[in-house]
Amino acid sequence: MKSNYKRLGDYIQLVDKRNTDLKVNRLLGINITKNFMPSVANVSETDLSRYKVIEKGQFAYSAMQVGRDETVRVVLFTDDEPAIISPAYLVFEVVDTKEVYPEFLMMWFHRPESDRYGWFISDSTVRASLEWERFCEIKLPLPDDINEQKYFVDMYQGLLNNQKTYQKSLDDLQIITNSFLDNLKNQKVKTSLGKLIELVDIRNSNNEVKKLLGINVKKEFMPSKANVANTDLGKYKIINKDQFAYSAMQVGRDETVRVVLYEKNKAAIISPAYNVFRVRDVKVVLPEFLMIWFHRPEFNRYGWFISDSSVRASLEWERFIEIKIPVPDIEIQESIVTIFHTLQTRKKINEQLKNMIQPLCPILMKGVMDKVNATVTV
Numbered sequence: 001m002k003s004n005y006k007r008l009g010d011y012i013q014l015v016d017k018r019n020t021d022l023k024v025n026r027l028l029g030i031n032i033t034k035n036f037m038p039s040v041a042n043v044s045e046t047d048l049s050r051y052k053v054i055e056k057g058q059f060a061y062s063a064m065q066v067g068r069d070e071t072v073r074v075v076l077f078t079d080d081e082p083a084i085i086s087p088a089y090l091v092f093e094v095v096d097t098k099e100v101y102p103e104f105l106m107m108w109f110h111r112p113e114s115d116r117y118g119w120f121i122s123d124s125t126v127r128a129s130l131e132w133e134r135f136c137e138i139k140l141p142l143p144d145d146i147n148e149q150k151y152f153v154d155m156y157q158g159l160l161n162n163q164k165t166y167q168k169s170l171d172d173l174q175i176i177t178n179s180f181l182d183n184l185k186n187q188k189v190k191t192s193l194g195k196l197i198e199l200v201d202i203r204n205s206n207n208e209v210k211k212l213l214g215i216n217v218k219k220e221f222m223p224s225k226a227n228v229a230n231t232d233l234g235k236y237k238i239i240n241k242d243q244f245a246y247s248a249m250q251v252g253r254d255e256t257v258r259v260v261l262y263e264k265n266k267a268a269i270i271s272p273a274y275n276v277f278r279v280r281d282v283k284v285v286l287p288e289f290l291m292i293w294f295h296r297p298e299f300n301r302y303g304w305f306i307s308d309s310s311v312r313a314s315l316e317w318e319r320f321i322e323i324k325i326p327v328p329d330i331e332i333q334e335s336i337v338t339i340f341h342t343l344q345t346r347k348k349i350n351e352q353l354k355n356m357i358q359p360l361c362p363i364l365m366k367g368v369m370d371k372v373n374a375t376v377t378v
Contacts, residue, residue, distance in 0.1 A: 004144070009136025011100045015091045017053040019084045024053055026083045030060050030075045034110065036083070051084040054091050057102050061090040063135065067128020072118035072135075076106040090132060100142060104149040107156055108140050110361040141369045152364050159360065163353045170350055173343045180336050181296060187326040194321030196285050200276045202238045204269045209238055211268040215245050215260045219295060221268070236269040237276050242287045246275040248320065252313020257303035257320075261291040275317055289333040292340050293325055 025048070027039040054060055054077045062073040077083070085091070094100045108114060117138070122130040143149055212224040212233070239245055239262045247258040262268065270276070279287050293299060302323065307315040327333075 004141060005139040006142040007136070008138045008140060011095055011142070012059075012092045012105075012136070013095050014132070015058060015093050017055075017091070018049065018087075019051045019053050020049050022049055024082050024084045026081070027051065028054075028060075028083045028085055030062060030073050030085070030089070032069045032071045032073060034071070034073065034075050034106075036060070036075055036077065039086075041086075048084060050087050052087055052089065052091050053082050054085055055082045056080055057097075058091055058093045059102070059106075060085050061092060061132075061135070062088070063090065063129045063131050064088075065128065066118050066122040066130040070119055071115045072109060072130060074106075074109050076102055098146060101146070101149045101153050103153045103157065105140075107153065107361055107365060111365055114138075141365075156361060156364055159357050163350070163357055166346070166350055166353060170343065170346050173339065173346065177292075177336070177339050177343055180339070181293070184326040184328055185298075187328070189326070190324035191327045192322055192324050196280060196290070196325075196327070197244075197277045197321065198280050199317075200243060200278050202276075203234065203272075204236045204238050205234050207234050209233075209236075209267050209269045211266070212236065213239075213245075213268045213270055215247060215258050215270070215274070217254045217256045217258060219256070219258065219260050219291075221245070221260055221262065224271075226271075233269060235272050237272055237274065238267050239270055239276050240267050241265055242282075243276055243278045244287070244291075245270050246277060246317075246320070247273070248275070248314045248316050249273070250313065251303050251307040251315040255304055256300045257294065257315060259291075259294050261287055283330060285327050286330070286333045286337055288337040288340070290325075292336060299323075 027041070027043060027048070028036045029039040029041070031037050056077060056079060058077050060075050060077065066072055094102050094105065118130050118135075119128070121134055121138075122128045123134075210233075212226070212228060213221045214224040214226070216222050241262060241264060243262050245260050245262065251257055279285055279290065303315050303320075304313070306319055306323075307313045308319075
């Protein structure tokens with residue numbers, strides 16, 4: 001029986017171009033999500049002339065730790081300007097793009113099944129490597145007609161391009177939001193938090209509220225992981241809509257000020273170790289505006305800077321309320337809040353788009369396999 005599954009090694013070849021003239025200085029790594037990323041390696045005293053140059057249409061491949069990572073780390077480079085990667089990686093390219101589209105090949109490696117198969121055939125060493133020779137033995141369905149490959153590539157790329165265009169609009173909106181806030185921080189007149197907010201201490205004394213929440217370093221509420229089976233929840237603090245939860249502990253360790261605005265209509269309870277506070281007058285400052293300000297990385301850095309020198313590097317309430325922030329007119333606050341809410345909504349939509357596109361790749365490749373199998377002749 002004739003098979004239209006082709007040996008990968010017959011269609012690709014290694015490339016070993018070194019950065020001998022040191023013209024390329026952008027150093028990239030590859031991660032387990034099959035993306036390039038700026039390298040985190042310290043190369044201040046490293047001879048970059050030994051590093052490999054990768055160009056548009058070529059692939060970077062790491063044969064190591066396939067078993068540990070449960071993925072085959074192979075990435076298609078699509079930038080116009082070349083980059084350099086570690087000499088430990090392999091660079092390869094398609095021999096003839098009239099026979100195989102590089103993008104089609106990358107679609108195949110985006111399948112979870114490809115990762116599982118690569119793991120299955122990797123060696124039995126500690127790192128569970130998938131060496132080049134074995135990698136080349138992988139077989140994949142290749143339609144003889146290059147236009148069929150192009151059809152599936154164009155379909156997938158069209159979806160990706162739409163998502164990237166949407167991402168670009170998000171980036172523009174983020175710039176607008178940042179510009180708004182950066183202009184505000186230059187205001188000469190600032191107000192201490194202590195004049196804008198006040199503590200609230202309502203306990204769950206009748207045990208009516210059962211929803212127990214914690215707060216994480218991303219400034220989000222989350223279901224508490226604490227085992228409270230034998231705990232008196234009557235001592236826990238109630239938090240209501242438009243109130244804030246604040247943790248003074250471990251600001252230095254977490255490099256963040258854990259403060260979160262509660263936006264649900266139904267009350268919840270939080271640990272008595274947390275503070276609950278609210279805005280004194282919503283005609284002066286909006287809770288949402290305050291939360292936007294708390295989200296700024298600069299706010300986290302400043303909170304860390306002024307935290308105490310204890311092991312936990314706490315930012316106690318008395319010091320927290322001394323922080324001064326700009327308070328613009330309420331109309332300006334409303335504008336910033338509107339833009340921020342739009343940005344947050346679009347971010348959620350963008351994540352949904354990405355989550356929808358990701359599983360489409362194996363679905364499209366299933367269509368390829370069905371088509372190839374249907375054309376097999378005896």
